[in-house]
Amino acid sequence: MDSSELDPQLAHTARVYDYWLGGHDNYEADRRAGERSEQVHPYVRVTARQNRSFMLRAAEFCAGQGIRQFLDIGTGIPTEPNLHQAVQKVDPTSRVVYVDNDPMVLAHARALMTSTPQGCTTYVHADVRNPDSILTAPELLETLDPTLPTALSLIAVMHFVEDEHSPYEIVEHLLAALAPGSYLLMTHATPDFGPEMAEVERVYHESGMPGQIRTRDQFARFFTGLEWVAPALTTPHKWRPAITPPNRMDNKVQFYAGVARKM
Template sequence: MGEQPAPGQANSQEAELGQNRAHSARMYDYYLGGKTNYAVDREAAEAVIRVFPAIEVTARVNRAFMHRVGRYLARQGVRQFIDLGTGIPTAPNLHEIVQQIAPHSSVLYLDNDPIVLVYADELLDGTPEGTTCYAEADVTRPEKVLEAVEATNTIDLDRPVALSLHALLHFVPDEQDPYEIVRSLLARVAPGSYLSLSHCTGDFDPEAWSAIVDAYTQRGTPTQVRTKAEVLRFFDGLEMVEPGVVVGHRWRPEPASGPSLVTDAQVSLYAGLGRKR
């Protein structure tokens, strides 16, 4: 059976991996039906589900948007992808989507959750022709994000890149200046690069989403949902790809690409893609 850790050691290990409090990435994994979550995450996720049962639809629509926009970008000739706020690996991952179309693509995953590092091997099984890599970085420190990108030697920032910020920025409240974070990241990427973004909103059910924000914030994850106009601000100065910023399931839908017969209120997630001139 092996040697069991001492109680203090076990508690230290739990704290190091963040197992002693709910984490948004593991809650998202639970919404998707994954197994990489703990009792504390399930309790928090169930609290959200009680006030907004459609949160699982929101998660699935977000995942389906990632697949569609990845395919779109690969078909547009993009061969470099940065996925910031990767979360728990869930197949098919971004590299599996884009390398199926363009095997030589390079995909860099970035996250600051130590539990993601434990499962990072699942993010490194790309095609022989392509490159996949994982590094630790925190979106609230864009200068460190860029340092991490350059340190991997996976991405050439002087060539066009697709920057993915999916279901991430609603965990960056205004006091952390998310708009400046996005501007800083976009300032460093080459012309012809893309910003792919999805963001939860309370536009369709303000009362439920106020309760969701409280559920996350009370458990140590500051959260702020935003209006469509506020989400559009992240794309300032970019050339929007049609159909612009729309509710997630309405962005270039494909047959069998995600939940069907859902309402905008159930999804409550805006999604869009913009290109740097």
């Protein structure tokens, strides 16, 4: 099947995540996989919300540091506020390239094309496992100036890239194309806080979806050569929260998060 075709019979990561966030762009197969995951990890919805909230805070942080270009790979089904809405509040001239490989995201991409008149948003239907298809996409080349720093956002997407597809080389390749002063924003599922996330991984595999959760060291490896932004490697809810999260969240949000700068 062509990657731009929708198959409602197969669960897909974007639509399962949409289901957890309370969206309506999902099918029976997605809801079944989402519910099975929730049975083995009762806090998947909390995790999804905390992850989304980290994405917005981290993007806003980069905008606050003067970043005006954003490359968001694994965008997900539009869910307001979207990344461009967060960063264009800081500066309406911000330019955002969204990338995803889910046909449902493609079908709803118009909801992402709501840029301010001074800025720009565009969408590329591509697979992160083929980073050159992203870096050479005409939409990207027309939107981002390679001489200016860019925030590369890989939020909850690299755990869908299994080792056989060289995830570290992909991130290295994407970062190599970006100007000094660029940022990497990332979250990733981990088995480090309890057995639940490994169970979710199993449900994903049984439902026909990819998945490879990673340990702290394996997550840190994505940031090799970059300069951490405080509080460095942490969990999404602990990364510069607006209010201090209760400790009981710690073993529930089984994700790592981090932001780092390319020198």
